Amino acid sequence: MADYAFKETGRKLSNWGRWGDEDERGTLNFVTPDTVKQALKAVRTGLRYELSIPVGDSGPQTGWLRRINPVHTMTMTPYDFSAPEGVVISDDFITMPLQSGTQLDGLTHVGYDGAFYNGVPVEAVTPGRGATRNAIDATLPGFTGRGVLLDVASLDGGPWLEPGRALTIADLERAEKAAGTRLGSGDALLVRTGWLRKGLTEGWRGWLNAEPGLAPECATWIHDRELAMVASDNWGVEVLPGTDGLVPLHAILIRDMGMMLGEMWNLEELAAACAADGTWDFFLTATALRISGGVGSPVSPVAVR
Numbered sequence: 050m051a052d053y054a055f056k057e058t059g060r061k062l063s064n065w066g067r068w069g070d071e072d073e074r075g076t077l078n079f080v081t082p083d084t085v086k087q088a089l090k091a092v093r094t095g096l097r098y099e100l101s102i103p104v105g106d107s108g109p110q111t112g113w114l115r116r117i118n119p120v121h122t123m124t125m126t127p128y129d130f131s132a133p134e135g136v137v138i139s140d141d142f143i144t145m146p147l148q149s150g151t152q153l154d155g156l157t158h159v160g161y162d163g164a165f166y167n168g169v170p171v172e173a174v175t176p177g178r179g180a181t182r183n184a185i186d187a188t189l190p191g192f193t194g195r196g197v198l199l200d201v202a203s204l205d206g207g208p209w210l211e212p213g214r215a216l217t218i219a220d221l222e223r224a225e226k227a228a229g230t231r232l233g234s235g236d237a238l239l240v241r242t243g244w245l246r247k248g249l250t251e252g253w254r255g256w257l258n259a260e261p262g263l264a265p266e267c268a269t270w271i272h273d274r275e276l277a278m279v280a281s282d283n284w285g286v287e288v289l290p291g292t293d294g295l296v297p298l299h300a301i302l303i304r305d306m307g308m309m310l311g312e313m314w315n316l317e318e319l320a321a322a323c324a325a326d327g328t329w330d331f332f333l334t335a336t337a338l339r340i341s342g343g344v345g346s347p348v349s350p351v352a353v354r
Contacts, residue, residue: 055265055297056161059305062272065167072167073187075156075307079277080194084235088195091330092353098319098331100350101151102245109253109284109313110149119145147185148345153337154310155185157344159299166307179342186339188309192278195236196333196352199224200320202243208250209243210261215288216240218270228329234275237333241316245282249315262288268301271308278335280311280350311335311350319352328354 068078102108108118120143127137148154156166157180163171165183173182201224202210210216221240225231232238240263248256260283271279279286279302287298294300302308323329332353337346 053294053297055293055300058265058268059301062268062301063305064307065305070167072307073156073183075166075309076275076277077188077192077309079235079275080192081235084194084277088193088332091195092332093328094354096322096354098322098352098354100314100316100319100352101348102249102313102315104143104145104150104347108150109248109256110146111253111257113257116146116149119143119149145347147340147343147347148312149347151313151315151348151350152311153185153188153191153335153346153348154299154303154312155180155188155337155344155346156183156303156307156309159296159303161300161304164304166304174344180344181342184341185337185343185346186341188337189339191334191336192237192309193334193336194277194332195330196239197225197228197230197232197236197330198239198241198316198320198323199228199329200241200316200324202241203320203324207243209247212244212259212261213288213290214242214261215264216242216262216267217264218266221267221270228323229327230330232274232276235277236274237278237280237335238271238276239311239314239316239319239333240279240281240286241320242281242283244284245313245315246317249317257284260284260289262286263298264288265291265293265297265301268298268306271302272306276308278309278311280314280335282314282316284313286310286312311348314350319354322354
């Protein structure tokens, strides 16, 4: 089996055993009562920004990886049920891949060489029960703390970066300098590439074929800063297609470092607000649904500035 470069990087950056052999939270261990309290200092206006795209049939999915857009169905409407006193009831359900829109990757979403994060064998994901270790509900209560938005797309002077544009450590540090802040232990990094804006404005045709995103080298910077989570407005966080295997950054961050990834986060309104007053950090919450055995989850992140 070929020994891809990302595997060597993963060995160097591995957090296996760092928080004990039974750990299923990974880099969320960097979130502590102190980091949460410190993050409250980033609340200056009290204004809230919800960072998801609509859950419905208008999403970007095409059937790739067996993912479809959510199907929302009414099971009860006021025309179907009423009571003598005039009470009516509506009820509904939804069928959807858990990673079809704004979502979180859990720690059994990507592995390699027979293992997921912390040495959990790939056999821990079963057809009947899903993930029996490293499931998405093991990450609860999820991320709460300081988020920092790095708007690389705006720095490059366009509405979005071109597909295949690989963001390097130099790009992150350039954006960090422009933001006038520094990411540190327990923080969440949000990266705006503008790619979601492209899909929302021009349509989803071809949107999943490629994307701008983080280069694998960024894993070292993320590790050194002890970040708790990384999220982006593209569909896969990293630049795709890659040049070192299928999803090398996913492999390092999820499997080796134990980091949840956020994908397809709508950062447009938040970026405009940050640009208006020059303040790029905020209080952020991002919690998965309590899905037993899940390997990912829809999420409605909220930033409070």
